[in-house]
Amino acid sequence: MALTLVIANKAYSSWSFRPYLLMRYFDIPFAEIMIPLRQETTNAEILRHTPSGKCPALEDDGLVVWDSLAIIEYLAETYPDIGIWPEDKAARAMARSIAAEMHSGFMAVRAHLPMNMRRPVKVRPLTPEAEADRARIEAAWHAARHRFGKGGAFLFGEFSAADAMFAPVVSRFHTYDVPVSRESRAYMDAMMALPAWQEWQAGAATEGWQIAKFDEI
Template sequence: MAEFTLYIGNKCFSSWSLRPWLAMRHLEIPFEEGFVRLRTPETFANLAKVSPTGQVPVLNHNGKIVWETLAILEYLADLFPERNLWPADIDARALARSAASEMHSGFREVRYGWPMNLRRPKGHKPLDAEGEAQRARIEVLWRECREKYGRGGPFLFGHFTAADAMYAPVVTRFDTYGGTLAPDTRAYVDAVLATPAMRHWYAEAAKERWPEPGPDE
């Protein structure tokens, strides 16, 4: 049995699953993948076997259970400080944690108006007024991180951090629904999508044989 097992849902639309999976894969932390198919009559019972909250993702580390995405990322950062999952500079780290927490608890109208669906054809989909304000806030936040601390690489803080993992599902949404993006937004979206880990996630999602969600959902 592997030291780490990360339980996730369908790659096509399980946005929360993507976050720790991407971080572990990108940072080359070995793990086994546990899978619970979502949106089935058996989903609740299957989740109850592995998750104290009935949700994914959940990390099993040699029998120790860690749930909630940010908690998993923080746990990994403690275990693997050399992977620099948070920026070393304290000011950059404070901004990274603030941005990650804002994503964890916010941007509801963007997430609901632009649901993650890797089967959906790309095309602009307008958001309502609140969703548009939240979309603009995401771009402002990305610019702030990049301008202050991202000069050393293509990600929010130069190198890949937990903040990038937290925003990865929103990156897919901007790519799917955002239409023509501002050049700096497009550059960041493309940088995340170009990572081998993200490309692997997309390839695995394309292989899923289940019908949900449909391409127009």
Template sequence: MPQLTLVVGSKNYSSWSLRPYLALAHTGQPFQEVVIPLAVPDTEDRIARYSPSKRVPVLQHGDLTIWDSLAICEYLAEAFPQAQLWPQDMAARAVARAVTAEMHSGFGALRQHMNMNLRARSPGKGRAPGVAEDIARVQALWNDCRGRFGQGGPFLFGRFSIADAFYAPVVTRFVTYDVALDAVSAAYRDAVLALPALQKWTEEGRSEPSIPKYD
């Protein structure tokens, strides 16, 4: 099988890199990682060696290059169907794609004011206009998915899926900024935090050098 290589940014900060990492780890396939520190003088040049968009993440599978976190996850779902990265039920799969797409394109206030920082603890910070509404919407999504599709496991659609990979960085933000959650959302947060792949990523991210721009 061709070599899989995932190129990511600094793990402490790069939420977009975390998403396909979790999906790829879930497939059980061996892969190599290239971690490129963000916000240093040669960051763009180093990323450009791998990514035509000059952004991370990017996946190389043999001679094939796929960029964008959602495109990578969709590719993994097709390349490794045994991993069942999308729900098997058509209705559940449609909703999973919808909530994933909403995360991919939305929640601008939450992204801007509660950036991912695995090492930090900043309770009470980031409460800018629009953030409370984003937090409420995330919890509503989690409650709806768990209530309608969560039988058979602790994740949004029971089994781990791409949707969980996309909301995992939000879970870490809620820890960093000490966001109070309802009971269903808190239980889901804890299930995501217990993922071995997320724990490994977090440990490695916390050991990276600090980047003042993001701290």
């Protein structure tokens, strides 16, 4: 099997961050193709790899899977014995539910706090809509941790696909110094301490491309 993960800028691409973090954490070997956003050739380059015209995409010997959550599910099917989703049926159901909620929701946080892993930590007051998103996200984290996560530092104890899906929110909450509970901060610190996270962060720091609307915030 020869997997290739096609990603966008590490500084900004929240969608790319999710499968990258998961694959690095679980030691799934892959080649990496990085396509910088907002360049003259960006659209054409991405369309060479995926019909969606968006990153990320996973290539597997001629098969293409696009969208972060679809990639994660494909990897879970391909590597069923490594624990990408929690083993317990109830935990797995909850993990999939909050991952899907993250995948389709929290638009106010996405818009108000764009991911920028090069931005110095500095507070940005939340809008009422973003504050509502923050409250729901922390409630989901709390529910997962208290019901299934007491055996480890992550949402369901051991790192799983649910953590990968929430990784960009962890980055946003940290970057914009969003006030969170001590429990949430401990979870965020555990995520940010992952070697896979540090690897992605180091890559973001060396990129020379900039997107003004993200860097101005």
